[in-house]
Amino acid sequence: MNKKLSRRQFMIGLGAIGGTVLAASAASWLLRSPSNPGGGALPAGEGSVPQRPAAMNKKPNFVIILADDLGYSDIGCYGGQIETPNLDKLAAGGIRLTQFTNTARCSPSRASLLTGLHPHQAGMAHLQGYFGPYTQKLNDSCVTIAEVLKENGYSTYMSGKWHLGPAFPHQRGFDKAYHYLGVDYYATESISLNGVKVDPKSISKNYYATDDMTDKAIGLLENHMSATPEKPFFLYMSYTAPHFPLQARDKDIAKYKGRFDRGWDALRQEKFARMKERGIIDPKWELPSMNDSGAGDWEKENSKSWRLRAMEVYAAMVDSMDQNIGRLIQTLEKSGELDNTFLVFLSDNGGNSEFLNIRDTTKLPGGPGYAEGNGHYGAGWATLSNTPFRMHKHYIHQGGIASPFIVHWPAGLKEKGALRKKPAQLTDVMATVLEVSGSKYPEQYKGHKIIPAEGTSMLSILKNDTTSKQYLFWEHEGNCGVRNNNWKLVKFEKYPWELYDLEKDGTEMHDLAGSQPEVVKRLSDEYEKWTKRANVLKKEEYMKYWKGKNDGEGPTGPIDLRKIKGAPKA
Numbered sequence: 001m002n003k004k005l006s007r008r009q010f011m012i013g014l015g016a017i018g019g020t021v022l023a024a025s026a027a028s029w030l031l032r033s034p035s036n037p038g039g040g041a042l043p044a045g046e047g048s049v050p051q052r053p054a055a056m057n058k059k060p061n062f063v064i065i066l067a068d069d070l071g072y073s074d075i076g077c078y079g080g081q082i083e084t085p086n087l088d089k090l091a092a093g094g095i096r097l098t099q100f101t102n103t104a105r106c107s108p109s110r111a112s113l114l115t116g117l118h119p120h121q122a123g124m125a126h127l128q129g130y131f132g133p134y135t136q137k138l139n140d141s142c143v144t145i146a147e148v149l150k151e152n153g154y155s156t157y158m159s160g161k162w163h164l165g166p167a168f169p170h171q172r173g174f175d176k177a178y179h180y181l182g183v184d185y186y187a188t189e190s191i192s193l194n195g196v197k198v199d200p201k202s203i204s205k206n207y208y209a210t211d212d213m214t215d216k217a218i219g220l221l222e223n224h225m226s227a228t229p230e231k232p233f234f235l236y237m238s239y240t241a242p243h244f245p246l247q248a249r250d251k252d253i254a255k256y257k258g259r260f261d262r263g264w265d266a267l268r269q270e271k272f273a274r275m276k277e278r279g280i281i282d283p284k285w286e287l288p289s290m291n292d293s294g295a296g297d298w299e300k301e302n303s304k305s306w307r308l309r310a311m312e313v314y315a316a317m318v319d320s321m322d323q324n325i326g327r328l329i330q331t332l333e334k335s336g337e338l339d340n341t342f343l344v345f346l347s348d349n350g351g352n353s354e355f356l357n358i359r360d361t362t363k364l365p366g367g368p369g370y371a372e373g374n375g376h377y378g379a380g381w382a383t384l385s386n387t388p389f390r391m392h393k394h395y396i397h398q399g400g401i402a403s404p405f406i407v408h409w410p411a412g413l414k415e416k417g418a419l420r421k422k423p424a425q426l427t428d429v430m431a432t433v434l435e436v437s438g439s440k441y442p443e444q445y446k447g448h449k450i451i452p453a454e455g456t457s458m459l460s461i462l463k464n465d466t467t468s469k470q471y472l473f474w475e476h477e478g479n480c481g482v483r484n485n486n487w488k489l490v491k492f493e494k495y496p497w498e499l500y501d502l503e504k505d506g507t508e509m510h511d512l513a514g515s516q517p518e519v520v521k522r523l524s525d526e527y528e529k530w531t532k533r534a535n536v537l538k539k540e541e542y543m544k545y546w547k548g549k550n551d552g553e554g555p556t557g558p559i560d561l562r563k564i565k566g567a568p569k570a
C-alpha cells in the first residue's frame, strides 16, 4: 500500500465500505473563527450521510466522548477561556452536571466508565499493569457498556485511546475499534483496527491524531448508516487530547497567542467570577490559594515565555478537539440521528500537574507544537484548568475528580441549557445507559459470573435534579474519599481525614473533621465497608507487587505534599 490513498479509499480498504465523506463546508456545527475560516480541520468531501428509515427501530443511540486530562473548567460552557463553540452548543441544547466526578486517573476512570463498577472491581485500580491483584486488563468479572449493548441489539464502535490493557476493545464488545496505542499526536505507527495494525503509509501526511481519530469515527458511523441503518449504535469516542505531549497545529496555536499573557492568577480570578455569574458554582464558595494546589504565583514564575507557549499549545489542543467534535456532531445531524442520540461529554481526570520533563526550559521548539515530547504545562496552568478546585489528576480532592459532564439528547430531555447540581460518578454512566436503552445487565457473561453494577441511573438528575444515590466513593494511589449528600470525607495518602461541607464550601477550604467527629466516623465506616466490598487494597498491600521504577506512571503521585503550604505533616 505504498500508493497514497484518499480517505475514502483508505476506509474501503479497511472494510468500512459504503461510507461517504461529509461536506464540511455546509456544517452548522462548525462554528467559524477568524483564525479558522474554514471551520473544519480536514478537507471537505462529497455526498451526504444515509439516513435511517423513519419506521425503523427508535432505540436511542449512545455516543460517549471522553477527553483526556481536561480540567473541570477549561471549556467555554464551564466558564473557561478556551473557545469550544461546539461543546457550548451541545450544552445549550442539553444538560450540564456541575458535580460529576471521575476517578482521578486515566485507566481507572476508563475502567469505571465502561464497566459501571469501581475500577478495583474491574481489575484496573491503577494504570494498566504493575500490581498483582490489580491486573493488567479488565478482568472476567465485569462487562463493558459495549458488551451489554451488543447483547441488546446495538452495533458498537470505538475510536481512540483504550488504556485498559489486553484484551483490546474488539475483544471487549466493540464490533469495530480503531485503537490508538501511542501518545505522540504526529506518530502514525500505533493504530490498529480490530487488532490488525493499520499501515502507516496509508495514513495522510497531514495526520494529526485528534483529526484522524475523528475521521475514523465518522467513517464507522457512515458505514453503519449504509450497512445496518436499522440498528441503534454505540460510539465510544475516546480522545487523547489534551494529554501531553503538548502538540497542536500551528493555526490553532496562533489563535491563542497572547491570550494567557496575564498569567494564571489573574485569569483564575476572572474565571472564578464568571463561573459564579453563570451559576456553575455557588456564590458563597471561596477561591483557594495557588499554594493550596502546590502551584506558585505567576509573578514569581521565572520561565514565563515557556509557560505561556505551553498553555497556548494546550488551549489549541482543546480547541482542535472541539472542532472535531463539531464534525462528529454534524455527521449525526446529517444522518438524522442526532436528536435520538444520548450523547455524553466528559473528562477522565482533572488537569495534570505532573512534573515537567523538558531539560532546557529556555528553549521554545518551533514547528507543530513541541519538537521534544512529554512536555507538561505544569501545576500553575493545571490549577487554572481546575478552577475553582484544589489539586489535580491523581488526587481525590475536587480538582482531581471534578469533570465537566454534558448530556445532549433532545428526544429524551426537553429542557435546554440547564445546570444540575446533584453529585454523580462514573459508575452511574452504565446505570444510565441501561435505563435509557432498556437493556439488561447480565448476571453471567461468557460463562463468568459478573459483579452486579454499582451505579445509580442519572436520569432523575438529568430530568429534575433529584437522586436516590446515597454514597459516592473514590480511591487512587492511597488518596481516597467518600461523599454523602453535602458531606465529603477526603484524604491524601498517609494524612488524616479531612471533612468538608461541599454545599457551603465546595472548594474544600474549611476542614470540619475536628468539630464533626460523628460525621467523620459515619463516613469513614462506610468507606471501610466499601473497600472490603469493592476489592480496594491499601497501598502497602498492592505496593508489595511493585517491581518497576517510578517512570512517571509509577505509584508515586506527582507532587510532594510536604512542599504544599499548609499541608499536614506526615
Ligand SMILES: [Ca+2]
Pocket (backbone or CB within 6 Å): 068, 069, 105, 106, 243, 348, 349
Ligand atoms: Ca487522563
